[in-house]
Amino acid sequence: MLRIEQLTKTFGRNTAVDAATVAVDKPMMIGIIGRSGAGKSTLLRMLNRLTDHTSGRVSCEGREVTALRGAEKRAWQADCAMIFQQFNLVPRMDVVSNVLHGTLNRRSTLATLFNLFPAADIHRAIDILDRLGIAEHAPKRAEALSGGQQQRVAIARALMQDPKIILADEPIASLDPMNAQIVMDALRRIHEEDGRTVIANLHTLDTARRYCDRVIGMLHGRIVFDGTPEQLTTGVARDIYGADAGFSEAATSTAIEPVETAPERAVHGAKAIV
Template sequence: MFHLRDVTRQFGKKTAVSSVTFDIPPGQMVGIIGRSGAGKSTLLRMINRLVDPSSGEIEFSGVKVSSLKGAALRNWQRDCAMIFQQFNLVPRLDVLTNVLLGRLNHRSTISSVLNMFSREERIMAVGALERLGIEQTALQLAGTLSGGQQQRVAIARALMQQPKVLLADEPIASLDPLNAKIVMDALRDINERDGITVITNLHTLDTARNYCERIIGMAHGRVVFDGQPKNLTAAAVAEIYGADTAIEESMTSTTINIPAAVPQEQTASASLKPLALAGL
């Protein structure tokens, strides 16, 4: 169980997140929506402790995350994996090595420096790529992949951490609708099949409605909506986005119908493969 109590972050005189309080039960898929600058990314970064709260408490399963330091903090950042809009891959390394980097917090410093990944870890990495439908890219340089493929590599790397929580900061913001659907299908599969809590920032309302069982709306650093998608009314949307007129959600739609003829590598997440540990 996540508990956030009066979590606030200030940057100088600017308050990016103000007195945020909510609980998230295990295994929930939560979408956080709001305008640019509403505090969504700062909130996720505080949960992962990439940014420290100015005040307030973050607690997970009885552990005060907001007070962790040293090895305990590194362990938390292993258990709370983060996926970024910019993918954060190493372009000059092949895909398999990028995925294996997700194991660094599970390894000793010496073995990490020497890049000594075990056979079991390599099998695990190939299995993660298979699950995301991109195992054929394992030996390609990460920088040669499309944006959608790179984001799936980033998800595979996060799976290698064997996390308890998965945070995704605008994971589909730079993707076309087809790749956005593939990535969101993958996140939902991880949430449903593995029971991992997923918290994701989203900029498309229909995506939040279709994929998340709970939506948190932020405006000016505060939570102004917290509930099920069916309760996200036009009035609530107007409060979140500060709009005087109704917002047409289809303008930024990621709701698409994928024809049966589309090749498997493009629709892998529609029927994601089990984590394979064989075939290496």
């Protein structure tokens, strides 16, 4: 499905991502972990073509992503939607209009400029907000919502593009533990119910272990671990974080409690956001 081969990015003499190679053969939820500066954001931004690569290649279902230009590149960016730590909403614009801007890639500039949206798109936007548990906030300005609600608006905007892949760059880094859980539950449900691949950069080990089917660890631009949460032992984590014997997992914890099994998580998620 998605192939990343020897993908490299250098900024001057600094190699931010060093020959990253990853194959994703079926939809899954992948967490990327590593200390600050390990290259996680740069890797995601190259996948989405927000940052140009230096060498290597990304391909997806026959498309050579790293070679796309113009309209084809924009179509890829719709198939591979990205959400960010700071939500990147238009603060003074109402929630539903923010979500409708997810259709930007396939609309004329004039229609977008005057906020002219087809009724079918407006209904779909409200359905998506409803699914994420925030439909009642649709007429409010985005800036009036809490951080967790704003991140769900950003997820709704991404879903408006009907993407195959959702890239999330530190989606919960600005949120308190309760909102972090609601947002992670939403991403997990989107993966399980829609079959979309979710690739999320995560600051914390416990979140990666709890929500992801697969964890990729980066250190100094290189992928140093690629395995299941079960394989991610404390010793492996210590290597990924480049820490010494005094390494404590608690230092990378968001303390999302209590830890649940996958089926419990699905039920809990449904309760929390529907």
